[in-house]
Amino acid sequence: MTVPIPPDRVRGAQEIAAVLTPGRKVALTTHVNADGDGVGSEVALWHLLTARRLAPVIGNPTPIPSRFDFLVPSGADRSDRAAKEIEAADVVVVLDISDLSRLGDLASAVKKTRGPTVCIDHHVSPPRGAMPGGPRLIAPEASATAELVFDLATALTWELTPEVARALYVGILTDTGAFRFANTTPRVLQVASALLGGGQGLDPESIYESVYASAPEGRIRLTAEVLQTLVVEPDVGLAWVTVPPDALARHGATPDDLDGIVEFPRSIAGVRLALLFRQLANGRIKVSFRSLGNVDSAALAHEFAGGGHRKAAGASLEGSLATVQQRVLDAARRHLRLQPAGS
Ligand code: AMP
Ligand code: MN
Ligand code: MN
DSSP states (O other): OOOOOOHHHHHHHHHHHHHOOTTOEEEEEEOSSOOHHHHHHHHHHHHHHHHTTOEEEEOOSSOOOGGGGGGSOTTTBOGGGHHHHHHHOSEEEEESOOOGGGGGGGHHHHHTOSSOEEEEEOOOSOOSSOOOSOOEEEOTTSSOHHHHHHHHHHHTTOOOOHHHHHHHHHHHHHHTTTTTSTTOOHHHHHHHHHHHHSSSOOOHHHHHHHHHSOOOHHHHHHHHHHHTTOEEETTTTEEEEEOOTTHHHHTTOOGGGGTTTTHHHHTSTTOOEEEEEEEOTTSOEEEEEEEOTTOOHHHHHHTTTOEEOSSEEEEEEOSOHHHHHHHHHHHHHHHHHHSOTTO
């Protein structure tokens, strides 16, 4: 099945192809605490560029979560020396963010690069830190960055090998919450269908197992502990959970193990906004926002210099857990009262 590519995406793909010429050294990177879309998009592009005789490496600000190890080709991930790889690259490709500040410690290395900075992304938020110049493939209406990497490859008739198809499928699967969230568009289902039905022999069950059913025991025990902190305010439709400050260390867990926990408070009947609070290693407090219906998570996250999408957004704030919680909860209640259910 062929999926038509919008003309502006074809133009973006051609501009990107013009800087990705054989022999060039390319550094691929994504946001801190990479998710399946960031890693899947990087890995797919790594294979696509290697097949075109470029020299790509992945260099991320934080380690790739172990649940995605099955995707990453041996030797491709140089996140241990990411700043050096970025500085040495002829072209930097930033995936799944348009905001320089989401690159953590790598922001300064990307700012210093000599060559063009390609950006492929689907976030709606206005960037606070602008990326250096270069060709863009940005479409907030895309379900996942992996959908845009699919468009890039398709527009340029670059072959979707089984490794590319698998990585793109993981990006789409994880960013749509396994085809459940509001961003599960007819088009992204067509793209998934092309990936599964394209003769590459993808096995959705084994991908599901690798991504969602290979959890370390600590992830489940951590989930149990975080869910114990649940607070619900049914009158406004708000629910939140808090990660106890030492919980990750006690369960031998990483931030990736928290992925999806905020779906539990969101799944309570009548809840329109769910929050997860946790302390980051740098002492700041990270808030994840998830909403339903007409509640705009991104608008709320913007109040705290964060960003994301309408139904899923995040922000990181200065202050103690208690004071940040109070500020964010007050804003959340105000937001929910101004936006009654069904309005
Ligand atoms: P998370 O809550 O970390 O799963 O993130 C949900 C969405 O919000 C993702 O699309 C992120 O890219 C975005 N996001 C998370 N944290 C931030 C932040 N500090 N600033 C801007 N966007 C964020
Ligand atoms: Mn992401
Ligand atoms: Mn994404």
